[in-house]
Amino acid sequence: MTKPQPVRGYIEGYYGRLLSWPERHDLLGTMHNLGMNAYLYAPKEDACHRIRWRQDWDQEWWQGFTAFTTAAREQGITVMAGIAPGIDLDFASLDAPGGDHDTAILRDKAKRLITAGADQICLLLDDIDPLFTRRQGRFSHEGEAHAALTNAMAGHLDCPVSVVPRIYADEITEGAEGYLTAFAQTLMAEVTVFTCGSHIVAPVIDPENMGITAAGISPGQLIIWDNLYANDYCPRRMFLGRYRGRDAADAVMLNPAGMLHTDAMLLALMQAGDDTGAWRQVVLDHGVPEEFFTIAGFFDLPPDPRTDPAPMMPDPAMADEWLTALETLLWRWKAPLQREWYPFLMGLRGDILYQAGQMDDLRKAKVLPPLLNIAHRNRD
Incomplete structure (x- = not known):
């Protein structure tokens, strides 16, 4: 019997950016070429997906x-359509008759997505107000309510259902004690659960050692929502390092940066894994000049929260070499990828000039963000 192909794919689930349909079609082509098989549509900036989900x-x-969805099916890619009702859904509606209540609205919207070609429905209950008691209905625990809602949708819909619980990483369990236990005890075994792992941006992913599996969810039910390259929480930064610390995970989907050409490269880095030679080749294959490798350390990966997160100070003696590399990357390299990277490269140039003492006061006033500018003036 042939073993099913592990889930590998793309999550459009970030804040601050919203792709166009042509961009999404381009990503389908990239995914097909890389052998990936799943796309989750769940953009936080789509008002009808989240903030006005009704x-x-x-x-x-x-x-x-x-x-x-038609194009995805032709390329062997499963489309998961996300709806994020957790922000204000009334859980009393789970017991309400008729069709004019929250659960019915959610069900009908999901059914229309399926009719339009969605292969699966994903309920997103993440990043929501913890004041559950205002809309708890008959449920005494939020985790139970979230699982019951998911079960109800799975029972109504003629397709697989997945869910992102409110506690989607171990680091955010404070104040939500018992959530995962109640969630796991109530959720049907056939429902797939998204989790980030130990941290929202997990340095290492080990499905056997997560709070959600300790609570009773089988590792086989999980898909990792991987924020390794996400930068919506730090939009002045960009991460382009080797894809590492993920060898233990079977089903993984990447929630990257929301920039078409960058994300195409990040998907290729995901497939390349933790191999320096393969990482370097992917970068070159995407048309990035060799000079990038001189400054690549500035764009590696987010800090590991398990260790001292304080970054090491770079050697100021390297400033001229870095600036020379940036001359090529900023002014001589011309490509769609370069235009996406321009703000980050230009920001790095300013940081280097500042740290190397090569920035006069007028330049500092122009370049530094307002609050850092004030701090700089007060320090002087």
């Missing part, structure tokens, strides 16, 4: 989504 999309959106 509201229907317009006809233009539905046409775009239908064309997208």
